[in-house]
Amino acid sequence: MxxxxxxxxxxxxxxxxxxxxxxxxxxxxxxxxxxxxxxxxxxxxxxxxxxxxxxxxxxxxxxxxxxxxxxxxxxxxxxxxxxxxxxxxxxxxxxxxxxxxxxxxxxxxxxxxxxxxxxxxxxxSAPQSIGETPEILGQAPAMQDVFRAIGRLSQSNVTVLITGESGSGKELVARALHKHSPRAAQPFIALNTAAIPKDLLESELFGHERGAFTGAQTTRRGRFEQAENGTLFLDEIGDMPFDLQTRLLRVLSDGHFYRVGGHQPLKANVRVIAATHQKLEQRVREGLFREDLYHRLNVIRLRLPSLRERREDIPLLTRYFLQQSAKQLGVDAKRMSDDAMAFLTQLDLPGNVRQLENLCNWITVMAPGQMVEVKDLPQELLQVQDFSADPAVPVKATLDSPGFAPGIAPAPSPSSSPNPSPSPSPSPSPNGINVAHADAGWLAQLEAVAAGMLADGQSEVMDALGRQFESTLIRTALKHTHGRKNDAAIRLGIGRNTITRKIQELGIDGARED
Missing domain, CATH: 3.40.50.2300 (Response regulator)
Known part of the structure; x- marks a missing residue:
């Protein structure tokens, strides 16, 4: 040497x-x-x-x-x-x-x-970089089903509803459907209906006439007109305001619409592809989504698997994102050690492909050296794993480090107990996050705190602990989203108005609009 x-x-x-x-x-x-x-x-x-x-x-x-x-x-x-x-x-x-x-x-x-x-x-002995990459990466059986569906729909103009968790790649699938359709040479227009304020969304979709409202100094074409003869992708359709759903239903029914403030009907020749991470059937039952619009959109349903359902794709995606990130920064691409890749493959990653891509960007910028070891990964990933253990043992961790509430120490691991007892098998929460560590750690601490307060004769224990619990969750979410409260609301699974009200009630600082 x-x-x-x-x-x-x-x-x-x-x-x-x-x-x-x-x-x-x-x-x-x-x-x-x-x-x-x-x-x-x-x-x-x-x-x-x-x-x-x-x-x-x-x-x-x-x-x-x-x-x-x-x-x-x-x-x-x-x-x-x-x-x-x-x-x-x-x-x-x-x-x-x-x-x-x-x-x-x-x-x-x-x-x-x-x-x-x-x-x-x-x-x-470094391997050669990935060459020309297909528009969607995936070798897992679940993704092969998606590819087959795209192939079957390649010559169709039928409306498609794409469902799947946030960050799973719904817009990529929508673009692939457009690219391989008879409308490929025409525009592909994307609109996130959850990102546009209600008062502006109607104008965004259908356009407006001059003088239709204060500030409308010129006539403006909406997304339906911009997508003429092409494809309009409506992301997060489940968040569309109820009154606008009626106007969208009319366009899907007969192809006609009016600009805001307009009196002349316009004809739309547009293929609509919609996407949502929400369960539309549940929103229909709750009266938040029109049942007739749901059936109009749900002609062909295409479900995207979460990254947890296609773990075998994580190494392929990781290498690709590391190379893309390195290319953008003009540096050599980082590589993952076998142990680090095995660790990543076992993560739950609730943010799916988008979260993995962000992690790869972090690794490119922050990890020392070209070969990335487990200890080089972000600390929030490492808090729930003892890295002296066998790396082949599945790791149930997420970027949000479930089971470790601020200020509460985790319970000792079974291996450190003099008389370890069998632990229950991990049970996923409704959103897929593993809560085994939570059951063994902070919930036991919470029980002890509650018991102490009750023993002291304190009243309104539920309200006191509930406020601390909500405050901790919201502060942690805001920290992870750098103060963006709308992103924090999405991560917590609550509404934008709800998080705004809670921030005011709990006196939380540091929040800002996205």
């Missing part, structure tokens, strides 16, 4: 690292300046390069740039006594494997060099 190069004008640093690496049976070669190291690169290359950032003559950043241009797969660790933000950003932008601030812990430095060494070895 090639040696590890140490470049530093401080002789004591070179000596300490040489001795420490020698104890690990790792060969080293030292340089007192970047110029000599650059000259040596003409005839040989190291396995790992460790360089100071500030030296007489050429700097460590200049050496880093030269190495990355010539040998992009060579891990470079940058050291500096100047622990400032500018140096750290410059090092990572230059492609450094890691940034090591002086004075450093010698054991941690050796561990870091070992990780870089392993990365260098893996780099030599």
């Amino acid at each position: 090639k040696s590890i190069w140490i470049v530093d004008d401080d002789e004591s640093i070179r000596w300490v690292l040489e001795k420490a690496l020698a104890r690990e049976n790792l060969a080293t070669r030292s340089f007192s300046n970047a110029r000599d190291a650059i000259a040596a690169l003409q005839t040989e290359t190291p396995q790992v390069l460790v360089s100071d950032i500030r030296m007489p003559g050429s700097s460590g950043l200049e050496l880093l740039q030269l190495v990355k241009n010539r040998y992009p797969g060579l891990p470079v660790i940058i050291m500096t006594a100047f622990s400032d933000l500018e140096s750290a950003v410059a090092a990572f932008q230059g492609g450094a494997f890691e940034y090591l601030a002086k004075p450093f812990d010698l054991d941690k430095a050796v561990e870091l060099i070992r990780r870089a060494l392993e990365e260098s070895v893996r780099e030599a």
Whole structure:
């Protein structure tokens, strides 16, 4: 194996690292300046390069740039006594494997060099990147059923209702249906009906005449007109206001509509594809969705499986998203170790493909090195798993870390108990999140708190604990959505008006409109 190069004008640093690496049976070669190291690169290359950032003559950043241009797969660790933000950003932008601030812990430095060494070895046998990728990725049987349905509908103009959890890829399927239909050469117009305020949604759909309302200074074509001869995709149709459902039903029935403020009927030649994560049958029973509109939309129903139902696709999707993210940022794509990929494959991921894509973006930006280990993943993923355990054991975790309420310690694991008793099998909650950890942890703590309050003779215990519970949930959701209360409401499964009222009642700060 090639040696590890140490470049530093401080002789004591070179000596300490040489001795420490020698104890690990790792060969080293030292340089007192970047110029000599650059000259040596003409005839040989190291396995790992460790360089100071500030030296007489050429700097460590200049050496880093030269190495990355010539040998992009060579891990470079940058050291500096100047622990400032500018140096750290410059090092990572230059492609450094890691940034090591002086004075450093010698054991941690050796561990870091070992990780870089392993990365260098893996780099030599790295698999080739995915080539041209199909519009929808999926090898699982559940996705093959979706592909077959798209194929059968390829020459049809029939209305389609796509159902599935948020983030499962409903718009991708809608675009595929359009792309492979006779209308492929015509416009594909998408509208999220839940994202448009009720007062504006009618104008968005059907357009308006000049002077129809305050601010309507010109005539505007709506989405139906924009999608003429093509496809109109109505996402989150279950959230459409009830009175607008009547107008949509008329268009689907006879193909005619009026602009807001207009008196001339317009004819629409548009294929409608609708999507929802809600159970429309339930909303019909609750009187929130017109039954006749439901039957108009539900001509062909296409259900998208959640990511939990197609776990075998997670490695394929992960590699694809990592490569896409790296391409956008102009960096080398990260790779997952076998243990890390096994861990990801067992996650519940309630946000489905969208959540996995966001996770891959985080990994590309934040994970050190090119090979990503389990410990490099976001901390909220790691809170519910003991990584000393066998990685092959299924992990029931989600990005929301169910079972770990703020301020409440989880119960000891069965393995730490002197007389472990069999634990009940995990039971999913209505939204598919595993609650086994919750049953064993915070619910027991909640019971103890409630018992103490009742024993003290306190009144209105339900109200007091309920307010704390709601406040904790909403604050946590707002933290995960960076204060966006509409996103938080969706994650919690409550309405926008409900979360607004709760924020006011509970005195919660930090919320903002999306």
